[in-house]
Amino acid sequence: MPNALPPTIFPAMSDITVDSTTITPVVNGEARSIRAGSTMGDLLRTLALDPQLVVVEHNRTILRDRAQYDALRLATGDTIEIVHFVGGG
Numbered sequence: 001m002p003n004a005l006p007p008t009i010f011p012a013m014s015d016i017t018v019d020s021t022t023i024t025p026v027v028n029g030e031a032r033s034i035r036a037g038s039t040m041g042d043l044l045r046t047l048a049l050d051p052q053l054v055v056v057e058h059n060r061t062i063l064r065d066r067a068q069y070d071a072l073r074l075a076t077g078d079t080i081e082i083v084h085f086v087g088g089g
Contacts, residue, residue: 025078034074041070049082057081 022033027043034043040058044051056063058072059079074080 023074023076025074025076025080027080028082038074039070040068040072040074040080043074043080044069044082047082049084053085055083055085057083 021036023036023038024031024033025043026032027047034046038046040056040063041051044054044056051066051069056069057080063069063072
C-alpha cells in the first residue's frame, strides 16, 4: 500500500495506563511510591519523622513554615530533601 503509515515503535497513547492511586516523588535521592493526594505532613508521618526535628527542601526551596506541611500536596517528580538535626557535644 503506497499510502500506508510505517509501523512505529511507540505505543498508542490510549494503550498507556496511569496508576492514579500513587505518586512517585524523589525523597533524598530515592524514588518513593506514596498514596496520591499525600501532603508533606503525610510523608513525614509515614517516615516517622517529627517536623520540629527536620529541615525540608521541596523542589529546591526550603520550607520554613512547618504549619503548612499538611497543606502542601506532593506530586510525581517532586524532589524532596529531608535533613535531620543531630544533637551532641
